[in-house]
Amino acid sequence: xxxxxxxxDTSNFxxxxxxxxxxxxxxxxxxEKLADSSSFQLVWLAKKYDDWFLDPLVGFVxxxxxxxxxxxxxxxxxxxxxxxxxxxxxxxxxxxIGILDLAVGAIPMAGDIIDAFYKANKKAARxxxxxxxxxxxxxxxxxxxxxxxxxxxxLIALLIYLCYELIxxxxxxxxxxxx
Numbered sequence: 032x033x034x035x036x037x038x039x040d041t042s043n044f045x046x047x048x049x050x051x052x053x054x055x056x057x058x059x060x061x062x063e064k065l066a067d068s069s070s071f072q073l074v075w076l077a078k079k080y081d082d083w084f085l086d087p088l089v090g091f092v093x094x095x096x097x098x099x100x101x102x103x104x105x106x107x108x109x110x111x112x113x114x115x116x117x118x119x120x121x122x123x124x125x126x127x128i129g130i131l132d133l134a135v136g137a138i139p140m141a142g143d144i145i146d147a148f149y150k151a152n153k154k155a156a157r158x159x160x161x162x163x164x165x166x167x168x169x170x171x172x173x174x175x176x177x178x179x180x181x182x183x184x185x186l187i188a189l190l191i192y193l194c195y196e197l198i199x200x201x202x203x204x205x206x207x208x209x210x
Contacts, residue, residue: 061163065111065115065116065163068111068115070107070110071107071111071115071159073104074108074152074155074156074159075156076104077101077104077105077156078152078153078155078156080100080104080152081101081151081153082150082153084147085097086098086100086147086150087143087146087147090136090143090146094139095137097136097143098132098136098142101136101146101151101152102129102132102133105125105128105129105132105151108125108155108156108159109126111159112124112125112159112162116159116162116163118162119177120174121158121159121162121173122180123177123178123180123181123184124172124173124176124180125155125180126180126184127177127183128151129151130180130183130187131151132146132149135149157169158173161173
């Protein structure tokens, strides 16, 4: 009289397995496309800039120029985070390490020495690869750095606003003096 009901509905199970396999294949294709892109090749080149210690070397010869190159080299990583991977967290994290690298490098002489050990472009490349590979440790690092990135961006926006207000106030003060 009673019917035996299967615990696992095999038709739905097969569809789910096929769906997961399709998703994993799309992820592999995305990673392969990313690795072949010209923007990722620029990130790889920026990583080599850090590996070969060019930032501190150029900074010793031409103060500030090494940091300018290093800061410009982080831009392809930001582009990948925003437009290829579409992750604001990754973009904020990369922004944070780029700003930190720029700030540290701006310290005369000591910044060049610290630049030899702090390699923002190398870290950005590792984060991009780890993020695409769903590496839990990398995602944890990115999440922490993204919070700092939001904070630093808000701080920069506040400083820009305060500078604007100071300039407007000075303009009005000088205008009052001249009348």
